[in-house]
Amino acid sequence: MFKEKLLIGQYYPIESPIHRLDARAKILASLIYMITLFVVNNWWGYALMAAVFLLNTAISRLPMAAVWRGLKIILYFSILTMIFNFFFYSEGEIIWQYKALILTDQGILHGIAMGLRLLLLVAFASLLTLTTTPIQLTDGLESLLNPLSVIKFPAHDIAMMTSIALRFIPTILEEFDRIILAQRARGATISQGSFLKRVKAMVPLMVPLFVAAFRRAEELAQAMEAKCYRGGKGRSRWKKPQWHQRDSGYLILFALLVVASVLLRGI
């Protein structure tokens, strides 16, 4: 039930040049891509960004269906953004007016651009999670944040917390489904009635879920302690991320993308 719905954007295990890249290169590239999206200010720019996204998808050999599945939800938001921008942008020639609502020619273009920006932003981020295992992702994040431990930033702990969260998401969702069934068996109506009624019906689901999660957390902490876990102290890494030339190459391409997008602003 809930499990299938929420597992979108999860790692898609196939072989591809993008899958093989170091997680750090992919994280940095995604960051650069997102920032560049806000540099771009005309259609040439958006076309370039869309092309980069499509090229990446093609090289990653992901089936379009897998990428699309993750984008469906964000598409609603994207369309919503578009509509809002249509009506709240007052510059340009008025095409249509109803009381305070104004639709202008520039407003339409601006709305489409905003919607596209949001869509590309999330789409590219989803490429990252589709082509990188959670463990690579957290390892990469830890390694990127590690320099910050000089100022006492808990890079290791954050990475460990993230990876434990990722490990337990499916387990806890399974549990949630079980609790729903258990409450249904006792005659609870969960998906019927008014909004308020449904919110109220969530209480007998959330309380046992939280209690169980806390119990899990405590047992897990014991298990980790029994396995000599004492934070990042004295700990080694089994699969250290390896930086290759191809990773540097990938990042150089994204640096060129920034240059290109700045140049395209002038057109």
Added chain:
Amino acid sequence: MIEIKGVYFAYDEDTPVLKNINLNIERGEWVAIIGPNGSGKSTLARQINGLLLPDSGNVCVEGLSVLNSEQLWQIRAKVAFVFQNPDNQLVATSVEDDIAFGPENLGLEPELITERVENALNITGLQQLRNKPPHLLSGGEKQRVAIAGALAMAAEYLIMDEPTSMLDPHLRTQVLGAVRQLHANYNMGIVYVTNILEEAFLADRVVALANGVIVAQGTPERVFADTTLISRLGLELPPVCRISSLLADAGYERLRGIGDLDQLVEVLCKLS
């Protein structure tokens, strides 16, 4: 050797859970701790690797004391622990990463970790599942991953707290098989907490606990021969044992305490 010396322990002051426990466990020995719920079995198991510390008395493993905070970490490297709930002891997002978790904590070199992980995967027969995430494993497989993790730590002792109580019978044999192998091939000392007496039968020695006190210990045959004790503890003898003790009560003394079906048949045949 594990030495438990005069251990008292209470979660809250008024109700002591362990009262003056004295117990030595040799390396390579298999000890089963039995007793009803609330008898202090799990609490006793947690004393051995210092997850709980004694209020008075001491616990030493190979001469290291749990009361010394530096030695405590050395003890935990020697004494691995497998918990009851298979779901809540796997940390990583894949089988092999979870097995590597312990060795990583010990700060071992990556090459050595690879060697240990491979070795543990081979022994527990988990090679096929190495990249699977924990939530796609069966309960028995999860417990085997936990055992493999203990193996990768190169532990000398393995403590198991009712590791099969949440498993189906056929998965139970799977897990017990893995434990048997560790015991036989690696001379690992095993402390096995259970209230399933069939499982306790595999042990060299059974320690019966009631209300935080050791009430009996000895070979399974000897402890299980005392049927009044077993029923007082609220435990259930395995069927073979029940038959042999009934026959013994009926006058066939030689059958007392036999728990193995083949052995029972053999002795019965010789009787006539």
